Amino acid sequence: MPFLSLNRDVARLCRQASLMGVMSLSLLTTGCLSMKQYVDPTLPKVTIADLKQPETKQTVQLFLEYQTKGATNPQATELARPMVLATLKKSNLFSDVVMAPTTADRKLFITINNFPVTKDVGGKSFMTGFTLGLAGTMITDGFQMNAAYDVPGQPEVKHSYKHAMYSTIGNADGPANLVPVAKGEAIPSIMNGMVLNLLNDMSRAGELN
DSSP states (O other): OOOOOSOHHHHHHHHHHOTTOOSOOTTOSSSOOOEEEEEOSOSOOOOGGGSOOOSSOOEEEEEEEEEETTEEOHHHHHHHHHHHHHHHHHTTOSSEEEOSSOOOSEEEEEEEEEEEOSSOHHHHHHHHHHTTTSSOEEEEEEEEEEEEEEOTTSOOEEEEEEEEEEEEESSOOOSTTOOOOOTTOHHHHHHHHHHHHHHHHHHHTTTTO
């Protein structure tokens, strides 16, 4: 992640803002630019209360991979894993959710690909930094989650979901009718939203029984 900031706290915030580092913030030469993040509202809102509990709960083994523009990102995978794992366990749809090698028959494979949507991120970032934030810019991170659920003797179940995050840097307006989320909450909200939509679809279709 190519950061040329003089301020370590700003660099840390930038890494948190975008797990895969699509925001090439060499623009932050002053270390003083403000950042706000917004979560796209397109994906349906699902809560744990919306989930349909299966007749019999089973243990499931989770396999998670986080990607940056289609390439495996081990560091981001480590950051995303506890978020995904927490949502799966809080759903109460499984008797247990495990990561280590196990005898669990049911396997849940989740791949999350994080990719830049905004074109010419470098140019926009440079201009924002060059004007000390007066120009401002908004960039968009895209997310796609592909999931596969394997149960012995049954056809593999597959689902796919898309999400997005908007980040404004400097003097830039965010998306219309959206309010910025609290610091550090954008990525967890996106991970939680995609996983809950997956679990809702699977539980409603009876794919967890």
